[in-house]
Amino acid sequence: MHPLCRPHVDNTVRLCYPITRLARGTDVTYASYMELKLKETPENLRDLVNSQADFIIDNQLPSGAIPWYRGGVTDPWDHVEGAIALDLAGRCTEAAVAYAWSRTMQNPDGSWYHSYQDDRALNSIKDTNFTSYFATGIWFHYLATGDRDFLSGMWPSVSNAIDFTLSLQQPAGEIPWACNDEGVVWPNAILTSDCCIWHSIRNAIKIAGVLGIDKPDWDNASVRLLEAIRKRPELFDRMGENRRRYAMNWFYPVLTGVVTGEEAREHINREWADFIIEGWGCRVAADEDVTAVAETGELIIALCLIGEHEKAGLLLDWTLRLRDSEGGFCRGIKLPQEEACPPERATWTSAALILAIAAMCRA
Numbered sequence: 555m556h557p558l559c560r561p562h563v564d565n566t567v568r569l570c571y572p573i574t575r576l577a578r579g580t581d582v583t584y585a586s587y588m589e590l591k592l593k594e595t596p597e598n599l600r601d602l603v604n605s606q607a608d609f610i611i612d613n614q615l616p617s618g619a620i621p622w623y624r625g626g627v628t629d630p631w632d633h634v635e636g637a638i639a640l641d642l643a644g645r646c647t648e649a650a651v652a653y654a655w656s657r658t659m660q661n662p663d664g665s666w667y668h669s670y671q672d673d674r675a676l677n678s679i680k681d682t683n684f685t686s687y688f689a690t691g692i693w694f695h696y697l698a699t700g701d702r703d704f705l706s707g708m709w710p711s712v713s714n715a716i717d718f719t720l721s722l723q724q725p726a727g728e729i730p731w732a733c734n735d736e737g738v739v740w741p742n743a744i745l746t747s748d749c750c751i752w753h754s755i756r757n758a759i760k761i762a763g764v765l766g767i768d769k770p771d772w773d774n775a776s777v778r779l780l781e782a783i784r785k786r787p788e789l790f791d792r793m794g795e796n797r798r799r800y801a802m803n804w805f806y807p808v809l810t811g812v813v814t815g816e817e818a819r820e821h822i823n824r825e826w827a828d829f830i831i832e833g834w835g836c837r838v839a840a841d842e843d844v845t846a847v848a849e850t851g852e853l854i855i856a857l858c859l860i861g862e863h864e865k866a867g868l869l870l871d872w873t874l875r876l877r878d879s880e881g882g883f884c885r886g887i888k889l890p891q892e893e894a895c896p897p898e899r900a901t902w903t904s905a906a907l908i909l910a911i912a913a914m915c916r917a
Contacts, residue, residue: 593871593874594871594874599911599915602874602881602907602911603642603643603908603911604643605881605882606639606643606904606905606907606908607639607640607643607644607645607904607908609882609899609901609904610636610639610640610648610901610904610905611640611645611648613901614636614648614651614652615628615672615673617655617658617673618651618652618653618654618655618656618658619633619652619655619659619670619673620632620633620636620637620652620901621633621901622900622901622902623898623899623900623901626900627669627670627671627676628669628670628671629668629669629670629684630656630659630666630667630668630670630681630684630685630687630688631681631683631684631687632900632901632902632905633652633655633656634652634653634656634687634688634690634691635687635691635902635905635906635909636652636901636902636904636905637649637652637653637691637695638690638691638694638695638905638909639904639905639906639908639909640652641694641695641697641698641699642694642698642908642909642912643908646695646698646699649695649698650695650704653688653691653692653695653708655673656688656691656711657708657711659673660711660714660715661680663680663714663718664685664711664713664714664715664716664717664718664719665680665681665685665715665718666680666681666684666685666688666715667679667680668680668681668684668732678734678735678736679732679733679734680718680732680733680734680735681731681732681747682718682719682722682729682730682731682732682747682751683731683744683747683748683750683751683754685715685718685719686715686716686719686750686751686754686755686758687750687754688711688712688715688754689712689715689716689754689755689757689758689761690753690754690757692705692708692711692712692757692761693757693758693760693761696761696764702764702765705761705764705765706765709761709762709765709767712758712761713758715758716754716755716758716772719751719754719755720755720771720772720775722739723775723778723779724743724789726782726786726789727778727779727780727781727782727786727789728743728748728779728782728783728786728789728790729743729747729748729751729779730742730743731743731744731747741792741793742790742791742792742793743782743789743790743791743792744790744791745783745787745790745791745803745806745807746800746802746803746806748779748782748783748790749783749806749807749809749810749812750806750810751779752776752779752780752783752810752812753810753811753812755772755775755776755779756776756811758772759772759773759776780812783807783812784812784813791803799839799840799841800838800839800840801829801836801837801838801839801840801846801849801853802849802852804821804822804825804828804829805822805829805836805852805853805856806852806856807821808821808822808856808859808860809852809853809855809856809859811859814860815860818856818859818860819860819861819862822856822857822860822862825840828840830869831843831845831889833872834872834887834889835847835849835850835869835872835873835876835887836849836850836853836869837849838886843888843889843890844886844887844888844889844895845886845887845889846885846886847873847876847883847884847885847886847903847906847907848885848900848902848903848905848906849906850869850872850873850906850910851873851903851906851907851909851910852906852909852910853869854866854869854870854873854910854913854914855909855910855913857869858913858914859913863914866910866913866914867914870910870911870914873907873910882899882904883899883903883904883907884896884897884898884899884903885898885899885900885903
């Protein structure tokens with residue numbers, strides 16, 4: 555038995571090992587399947603995971619970068635999400651190559667630029683969420699492989715990434731979205747981004763723990779950030795944008811563990827009707843009738859983490875029937891026209907589906 559295949563209270567472990575075994579052809583998820591009454595059989599789910607992982611690998615560049623699609627941009631966050639999905643699907647070699655690309659492209663200050671084309675930076679924006687998310691990817695790879703040597707080898711990049719991110723933390727605890735090469739800091743923190751940053755810092759602290767490294771400064775910074783997110787909403791989204799309309803602002807506090815337990819269930823239920831289109835999935839924004847496979851997949855994970863398995867299963871069933879004739883998924887559906895919006899497939903859509911199925915199989 556793989557050392558990770560054991561009960562554990564850590565949600566990242568709970569999401570990590572079952573789908574790897576599912577993709578390899580075992581029946582470990584059969585009990586969950588029977589309990590949740592999913593319309594797809596375990597065999598079909600396994601095939602779906604493998605096909606989505608194949609799509610990600612088919613679009614992965616020789617350098618290891620995972621762009622949105624061949625000829626498209628590579629952004630560091632979705633690149634890592636793709637690598638996490640590969641690990642969950644048992645494609646750990648390809649995931650390791652992806653992380654090697656990240657290490658190669660990391661800036662001297664520990665950051666990554668916002669987007670790349672053929673390994674060339676497209677701008678000088680250094681996104682704090684994109685940068686810190688590298689730690690989450692490396693933690694998942696360790697959970698999938700148990701490879702401590704890999705973890706140790708990636709530690710300098712993880713440490714530099716978190717240090718860069720925290721170098722922008724403000725006195726009240728929030729972390730601005732980005733800065734540029736000249737050191738000009740974006741004068742705004744984004745709630746969704748900072749929730750994800752908090753999660754990544756906590757995963758970086760777990761990496762440090764495995765390696766026997768004490769990081770009290772990171773722990774203190776994460777406490778300050780969590781306090782700001784939970785108690786100081788006025789610190790976020792201050793540029794006049796209405797980010798409350800976006801679904802990610804709704805469920806990311808739950809997805810990242812910032813809000814948990816009964817509070818999280820109340821949080822989700824409060825705005826469920828605003829963001830869910832019956833029979834289709836999760837809206838991108840509350841005022842637009844466009845659903846997105848990726849947002850729906852991430853919401854499924856959030857629901858599984860708080861025990862809302864019935865709702866998660868319903869969303870998964872709605873999503874899986876959107877497959878096209880080639881077994882793929884477009885990024886979103888525009889209603890009432892029922893048109894693909896946009897029609898192109900993206901690696902991060904496939905990644906979100908793999909993560910969602912992994913969550914359901916452990917539900």
